[in-house]
Amino acid sequence: MDFTFENELNDKIALVTGGSKGAGKAIADRLQKAGATVIITARNKPENETNGIHFLSADLSKPDGTQKVVDExxxxxxxxxxxxxNMGGSETPGGGFAVLSDEDWxxxxxTNLLAPVRLDRGFLPGMIERREGVIIHIASIQAKLPLYDSTLPYAAAKAALVNYSKSLSQEVAPNGVRVLTVSPGWIMTTASSRMMERIAERSGGTTEQATNSVMKALGGIPFGRPAWPEEVAELVGFLVSPRAAYLTGTEYVIDGGTIPTI
Structure with missing residues (x-):
């Protein structure tokens, strides 16, 4: 069969967690355009629904929430x-180790490690039985470049996710299941754009100046800008496609050159 962008995921059923906004929404849209039947999960129903994409309301940070998604x-x-x-995020206070409670950790x-682990555990038996399937873990470059003063638990959780993903890939590859990690840098989502506007208002500058100040705080982005959600989605779309059939166990960093080491 000759695969094209429009049909390479025909007859495939895909789940994108945290798929109602940001990079998750872009990924869901990209997979649907390639022919997949797409399901998204989030706590709240998306404001702008995409025709043909199925929505499941669930709190994946709780075991009951992940089991509900698997069962449905x-x-x-x-x-x-x-x-x-894809679901993840940090809601802990800034200020380093001293301000963080056990509950924060x-x-x-x-949210960032155990939710993916539980979903993998729920869906892997079926993939192994059919001897096919793809799992993508969306991590972060903070796994390698942690920001101790603002997102210490998040960075640690993402580092654990990268390690777990690699180990899982080695276990299930002989059964025909591929497991990969995508680690984005800063993505210019709607939430990020609003944050730049707020920074600009507080500082009396422009949104461009606010963006440059954040990039400087990250150590610089050689490409000169954050990623767009669609760019992350395009990488994911390739990795789950038949064109990437021999790829497994690898972490793909998409950060515009932010990480300064090999």
């Missing part, structure tokens, strides 16, 4: 071919 997808669709563990690890 298996019941309604019979299987899952592509799992994009636990909630961050539930």
């Amino acid at each position: 997808i298996v019941e309604k669709f019979g299987r899952l071919d592509i799992l994009i563990n 636990e909630s961050t690890f539930q």
